[in-house]
Amino acid sequence: MAVTQRKGKPAALRREALxxxxxxxxxxxxxxxxxxxxxxxxxxxxxxxxxxxxxxxWVGLGNYTELISDGVFWRSLINTVGYAAVTVPLGLALGLAxxxxxxxxxWLRDVMRTIYYLPVVISGVAAxxxxxxxxxxxxxxxxELLGLVGLGPVSWQxxxxxxMTSVVLLTxxxxxxxxMVVYLAALQGxxxxxYDASAVDGANSVQQFRHVTLPGLGxxxxxxxxxxVILSFQAFDLIYILTGGGPGSATEVLGTYAYEQAFSARxxxxxxxxxxxxxxxxxxxxxVQFWISRRRDPEEG
Amino acid sequence: MVAVPENRPDLSRRPAKTRRAVRxxxxxxxxxxxxxxLLMAFPLYWMLVTSVSTTADLKAGDYGLFPREIVWAGFSxxxxxxxxxxxxxxxxxxxxxxxxxxxxxNVVCGYAFAKLRFPGRRVLFVLIVSTLIIPVQVLMVPQFxxxxxxxxxxxxxxVIIPRSAEAFGIFFAYQFFKGIPDELIEAxxxxxxxxxxxxxxxxxxxxxxxxxxxxxxxxxxxxxxxAWPLIVLKDSDAYTLPVGLLFLQGQYTTDxxxxxxxxxxxxxxxxxxxxxxxxxxxxxxxxxxxx
Numbered sequence: 001m002a003v004t005q006r007k008g009k010p011a012a013l014r015r016e017a018l019x020x021x022x023x024x025x026x027x028x029x030x031x032x033x034x035x036x037x038x039x040x041x042x043x044x045x046x047x048x049x050x051x052x053x054x055x056x057x058w059v060g061l062g063n064y065t066e067l068i069s070d071g072v073f074w075r076s077l078i079n080t081v082g083y084a085a086v087t088v089p090l091g092l093a094l095g096l097a098x099x100x101x102x103x104x105x106x107w108l109r110d111v112m113r114t115i116y117y118l119p120v121v122i123s124g125v126a127a128x129x130x131x132x133x134x135x136x137x138x139x140x141x142x143x144e145l146l147g148l149v150g151l152g153p154v155s156w157q158x159x160x161x162x163x164m165t166s167v168v169l170l171t172x173x174x175x176x177x178x179x180m181v182v183y184l185a186a187l188q189g190x191x192x193x194x195y196d197a198s199a200v201d202g203a204n205s206v207q208q209f210r211h212v213t214l215p216g217l218g219x220x221x222x223x224x225x226x227x228x229v230i231l232s233f234q235a236f237d238l239i240y241i242l243t244g245g246g247p248g249s250a251t252e253v254l255g256t257y258a259y260e261q262a263f264s265a266r267x268x269x270x271x272x273x274x275x276x277x278x279x280x281x282x283x284x285x286x287x288v289q290f291w292i293s294r295r296r297d298p299e300e301g
Numbered sequence: 302m303v304a305v306p307e308n309r310p311d312l313s314r315r316p317a318k319t320r321r322a323v324r325x326x327x328x329x330x331x332x333x334x335x336x337x338x339l340l341m342a343f344p345l346y347w348m349l350v351t352s353v354s355t356t357a358d359l360k361a362g363d364y365g366l367f368p369r370e371i372v373w374a375g376f377s378x379x380x381x382x383x384x385x386x387x388x389x390x391x392x393x394x395x396x397x398x399x400x401x402x403x404x405x406x407n408v409v410c411g412y413a414f415a416k417l418r419f420p421g422r423r424v425l426f427v428l429i430v431s432t433l434i435i436p437v438q439v440l441m442v443p444q445f446x447x448x449x450x451x452x453x454x455x456x457x458x459x460v461i462i463p464r465s466a467e468a469f470g471i472f473f474a475y476q477f478f479k480g481i482p483d484e485l486i487e488a489x490x491x492x493x494x495x496x497x498x499x500x501x502x503x504x505x506x507x508x509x510x511x512x513x514x515x516x517x518x519x520x521x522x523x524x525x526x527x528a529w530p531l532i533v534l535k536d537s538d539a540y541t542l543p544v545g546l547l548f549l550q551g552q553y554t555t556d557x558x559x560x561x562x563x564x565x566x567x568x569x570x571x572x573x574x575x576x577x578x579x580x581x582x583x584x585x586x587x588x589x590x591x592x
Contacts, residue, residue: 144362
């Protein structure tokens with residue numbers, strides 16, 4: 001790195017270091033007090049029984065053993081993994097498809113790009129409220145529209161599987177625009193000569209997609225897959241507003257269950273234990289993702 | 302949005318039959334993506350239509366895709382029975398103060414990590430970036446207890462300060478400054494400029510594109526944030542818009558015109574900002590994905 005090779009007098013170096021510490025200190029203080037300290041405390045609190053306002057009681061791994069026999073916890077864990085496993089690949093595929101269709105100078109291209117991105121900038125709460133009204137199984141517009149083509153009515157609210165489907169659809173609505181923009185940028189990074197050269201070699205569009213387009217999208221895909229997993233593991237706003245985890249615990253995920261335990265049921269220790277499990281699970285999944293992406297293309301960083 | 306060089310294959314080299322097939326394919330693709338755009342736009346349109354409808358019509362399932370008449374009663378219910386204006390004000394104050402604070406400290410921090418030498422640089426940077434993967438739910442209980450200990454429950458600071466160090470912002474600033482040549486800063490040093498003078502007179506003027514992107518994204522995150530304000534703000538007069546909307550949902554369970562009117566008012570500022578500053582959004586997202 002150029003920075004480390006640079007030479008300087010000891011006094012100047014000390015001034016430089018002091019300035020650096022001054023500039024990073026506000027962040028370090030906030031990170032220390034509101035990130036590092038809480039991260040340690042979470043593990044401590046998760047070993048306590050802190051029901052209600054009474055004093056905390058030391059229970060060791062008690063909260064964790066309680067989790068093992070908690071049906072809602074297992075439901076939430078399976079939902080969390082399933083939610084990520086469905087929404088991340090679907091979101092990537094849809095984002096890529098839209099990006100490819102809107103990469104060329106087609107009619108109304110800029111308007112359509114804007115429309116696809118709009119849901120990204122609105123709050124999860126507003127998006128969830130809109131969806132809750134649209135998916136109302138008695139008077140909502142989704143069932144009305146399905147009725148026009150002779151389908152449904154679908155029990156979006158009372159059937160576990162359909163409720164989960166509504167959560168997935170809402171997540172895709174909110175997220176597809178982001179994937180589209182990242183893929184558009186990646187598509188524009190592929191040199192035009194590659195396409196010309198492969199066309200001269202007689203490649204058809206399917207072959208071009210496989211041998212020119214897809215390899216050029218590797219970095220963007222790895223980034224979006226990792227970012228998508230991080231986001232879907234923290235899912236809260238959309239689900240909390242749209243279904244509240246219901247019906248029953250059909251759409252409950254670890255993010256909503258941890259909040260409900262810690263703040264609605266005031267079981268701070270139990271809620272923290274769920275948070276710790278969520279964190280460890282995310283680390284495992286991300287490690288696997290890193291390992292796969294390294295193995296696929298070892299030359300990429 | 303961004304101007305792009307075309308990546309389409311050159312048609313003139315193809316035989317006429319293939320050319321026609323490609324045209325048909327393109328039309329099908331356009332219809333597909335345009336249909337998708339209609340689906341994407343529909344929920345926002347439906348929010349608008351619902352906000353000017355009457356509850357009675359909606360409950361009877363008696364509605365069409367276009368409003369028959371425009372009724373503003375949903376909007377008046379939101380303003381008359383709830384401190385909606387106060388929530389709006391809270392959201393504005395929190396977002397604006399948070400943007401000023403967060404962007405300032407993250408830009409100078411990113412600069413220090415990218416351009417200055419100091420012991421512990423690498424370790425601290427890795428530590429900061431690794432916080433990107435910590436889910437909110439892991440930290441919320443102790444974070445709340447610390448905020449309560451500081452007496453910040455129901456205050457603007459309680460919402461703003463714990464979120465002011467943003468690993469994404471620091472990383473983004475770091476990437477930006479890595480792209481600026483060392484020579485500029487080195488030349489100023491040789492002229493005898495102090496380190497803070499360099500930051501003020503050289504680094505900050507150069508960072509305007511970076512600052513624009515960070516301002517817009519930080520504003521969006523703070524304006525839309527839900528889980529953390531929900532935890533910190535207990536008193537209904539202290540709510541931000543998203544927390545207020547949840548309250549609205551609890552109060553007006555089936556008053557969809559009021560719910561949609563409230564939602565619409567809460568998203569309009571963000572939609573306006575997006576449409577005006579679209580270029581910066583796209584630039585920010587595109588860069589975050591490529592690095």
